[in-house]
Amino acid sequence: MIRQATSADLPRIMEIERAGFSAAEAATEAAMAERIDKICDTFFVVEQQREVRAFVVGNVMDKRYITDDQFETLEANPATGGHQSILSIAVDPRYRSRGYGGELLRHIEQVARAASRETVSLTCLERLIAYYEKNGYANEGLSTSTHGGEQWFNLVKNV
Secondary structure (H helix, E strand, O other), X not given: OEEEOOHHHHHHHHHHHHHHOOOOOOXXXXXXXXXXXXXXXXXXXXXXOOEEEEEEEOOEEOXXXXXXXXXXXXXXXXXXXXXXXXXXXXXXXXXXXXXXXHHHXXXXXXXXXXXXXXXXXXXXXXXHHHXXXXXXXXXXXXXXXXXXXXXXXXXXXXX
């Protein structure tokens, strides 16, 4: 089941976030709580057997690509238009390869389409490019982001 994240999910979301990202890349608990508070309309979890197993979250932006300032400041999403970002998508390592990531991508794409967003946009590490391409995203080259001290690539899907 895919549903909107709530503040009660925060401890479990943080476990998954920390398991999926390095300490430098992972969102802080305060940042994740703010995302639940301000952009719950684009923060979704996969729940099975009363356990959160994966999540996706992103804000709506007026530009095509994610920039590092999006990890610092956050505004509520506009009702329509813009570009849907994916700031974080993560699956508990025990439940990987079960299709949860793909389900979450399709869900946020559907939400973006319903709100007349232009694209869904994310940044990823080079080793994940093939995964996102398999899910219909186009690699549009190196990102200007230096988040977590990593080299990121812009992956975009028109919706």
